[in-house]
Amino acid sequence: MFIIVMPSATVENYLKCILMLSMECKGAEVPMGLIANSLGVTPGTATSMMKNLQREKWLTYKSRKGVTLTASGKKLGMRMIRRHRLLETFLVETLGLDWSEIHDEAEELEHSISEKVLERLDVFLGNPQHDPHGHPIPTKGGVIRKLPQKTLLDSLLGKKMKIESILDQGSDFLKFAQKKGLMPGKMITIIKRDKMADTIELQLEKKSKFSLGFKSAEKILVSG
Amino acid sequence: MFIIVMPSATVENYLKCILMLSMECKGAEVPMGLIANSLGVTPGTATSMMKNLQREKWLTYKSRKGVTLTASGKKLGMRMIRRHRLLETFLVETLGLDWSEIHDEAEELEHSISEKVLERLDVFLGNPQHDPHGHPIPTKGGVIRKLPQKTLLDSLLGKKMKIESILDQGSDFLKFAQKKGLMPGKMITIIKRDKMADTIELQLEKKSKFSLGFKSAEKILVSG
DNA sequence: GTCATAATTTTGATTAATCAAAGTAATGCC
DNA sequence: GGCATTACTTTGATTAATCAAAATTATGAC
Structure with a gap:
């Protein structure tokens, strides 16, 4: 038994x-x-x-x-992320809760909702790909659909993005990027975009702000 | 604080x-x-x-x-019954779960759903009065809407009913009823209805089955 | 009324999750 | 390279909820 x-x-x-x-x-x-x-x-x-x-x-x-x-640890973790994000979607889409309130609600419910109810909810919601914050909802199998990558220049203001890669492979730019901490995996946010000055102001994780020209910003691929 | x-x-x-x-x-x-x-x-x-x-x-x-x-104990108990029954209703009505599965699901969810989400759910469901089993859903204030009373004769087969009162105040019938255990508050179920024989077969809580004529059955008011 | 049986209470232990505070190791600045 | 600071681990205690098994009290049949 x-x-x-x-x-x-x-x-x-x-x-x-x-x-x-x-x-x-x-x-x-x-x-x-x-x-x-x-x-x-x-x-x-x-x-x-x-x-x-x-x-x-x-x-x-x-x-x-x-x-x-471990593999099972990742699997369980992914399952929880799936639950959380599906629940957040339900709370906003179906019940009309406010963006700001849903996190804590989902945090509670994710532990008591059964696999069965969750999958019904998924169907009811029409298999959403993203939660209300824009985060991808892992599949039932625990896979996070890769987010489309954009250049830093095309990204939204104020949204925390993940640096995916640096397009320019010239050692000068790479050295510069590394020095600034612009490395794949780091999280970055656009603080301001100044068309006149041809710069965007950036905030890299907890570090201080700095600026980048449009041309350089185009060399950085981000997702999120 | x-x-x-x-x-x-x-x-x-x-x-x-x-x-x-x-x-x-x-x-x-x-x-x-x-x-x-x-x-x-x-x-x-x-x-x-x-x-x-x-x-x-x-x-x-x-x-x-x-x-x-105590009063607060009753209040909390009622709140839990409300949660449970609203959740059961949601699981059946909205997600299409099976009657037989919903109890355990609701039993889990009722502890983690917030007051706010519950009230949204109530609105979403159109303020239902009864759960899928026919049990009344207490109001937000903790009041159980009294079920309409019917005579035992008019009641559904197989449904557990609560005896509300005995209409015939003659001491003979009361004595008989008391002996059989037919007293207000007891739960009773109709096992069989036999029109030809003019009897209904009853099961009173854990006691053994017995029969009652149609005429007597009409003297017993039940609810539930 | 007197026991046997059933219902309830007590006692002593266990488990999961936590904290405070004391101890130990690593990092990094001059 | 030594010492201050920060990061991490250990230790001992606490709380809620539970069980098993022993002790106590009621109940009911005769």
Whole structure:
């Protein structure tokens, strides 16, 4: 006889959080600090939880290094992202809730909605590809449809984008880009676009703002 | 500064369960045994939980007697019944789930859906009065709309009904009714209706089946 | 009324998730 | 390269919810 133990809401939250961090911040391992921080728990709590999660094969944990999700960990994390984004879509599209309120609501519901109800909801909503914030909804199989890439020049103001690649392979521009931190994987936001001055003002993650000419901005592919 | 402590899902379950038991089975107190039984916990667990619930003013507990809900206990219990029934309605009406599957789904969701989302759902569904099983949905204020009363003769086959009152006040019939257990508050189900024999076959709670003539059946008012 | 049986309460333990605070390791600045 | 700062781990305690099993109290049949 098998007993299927459902992961607790807490486990689901940790895995979703770790998956999202691992997608945003490059590097093999996700460090403890980020995890504790984004879940709002003390570092000690995060450490001890990681040991449990490792014991249950959701991830591997290297002391003072960080964690890496296993295949099943990624799968569960993706499932949670799917749930969250489908629920957000439902709350906005069907019930007319406000953009600003839906995150917390979905955060609660995502742990108690069953697979069956979720798939019905997906059909009811017409298999949406994106949630109300524009984030892609992973498929049932756990695949995130790749977002179309655009150049930084064509992107929306104020939207957090992910740098996908640098088109100019000349070492000068690459060196410049690296120095500024303009590297694939980093998140970037356009603060201002000044047509007269032929510049866009950028904010790279937590770093200070800086500007780029239109010509250079066209060399940077982003998504998101 | 106030901190509003949300009752846990466990507390919500206990109170909903106790409220339902108190409506089905009359008597001032709901006995421990029933509670432990319907929640599937050991008697000891129920006892210790009742002490906590009493400390938090959800009910009053008399040792070896049972418990009675306070006003706030009733209110929370009603709120849970409302949630449950509205969710069941949504699952059937909107998502097309099967009658048989919805109970467990709703049982989970009722603890994580917010007041706001619930009221939106209510509007979306057109303020339904009954869930798919025909049970009345309490109002937002926690009032259960009284079900119309019918005579036992006019009631549906196989539906569990609550005995509301006995019309014939003659002591003979009352004595007979009492002996059979046909008393207000008891739950009764019509097993069979036999027009030729002029009888209906009844099942009273856990007792054995018995029959009643059409004429007598008309003297018993039921609801539900 | 007296026991056997049933109902309830007590007691002692367990598990998951958390925190505070103390201890240890790594990073990085001059 | 040494020491301050930051990051992480350990330890010991707490809380809610639960069980098993022992102890107690009611109930009911005779």
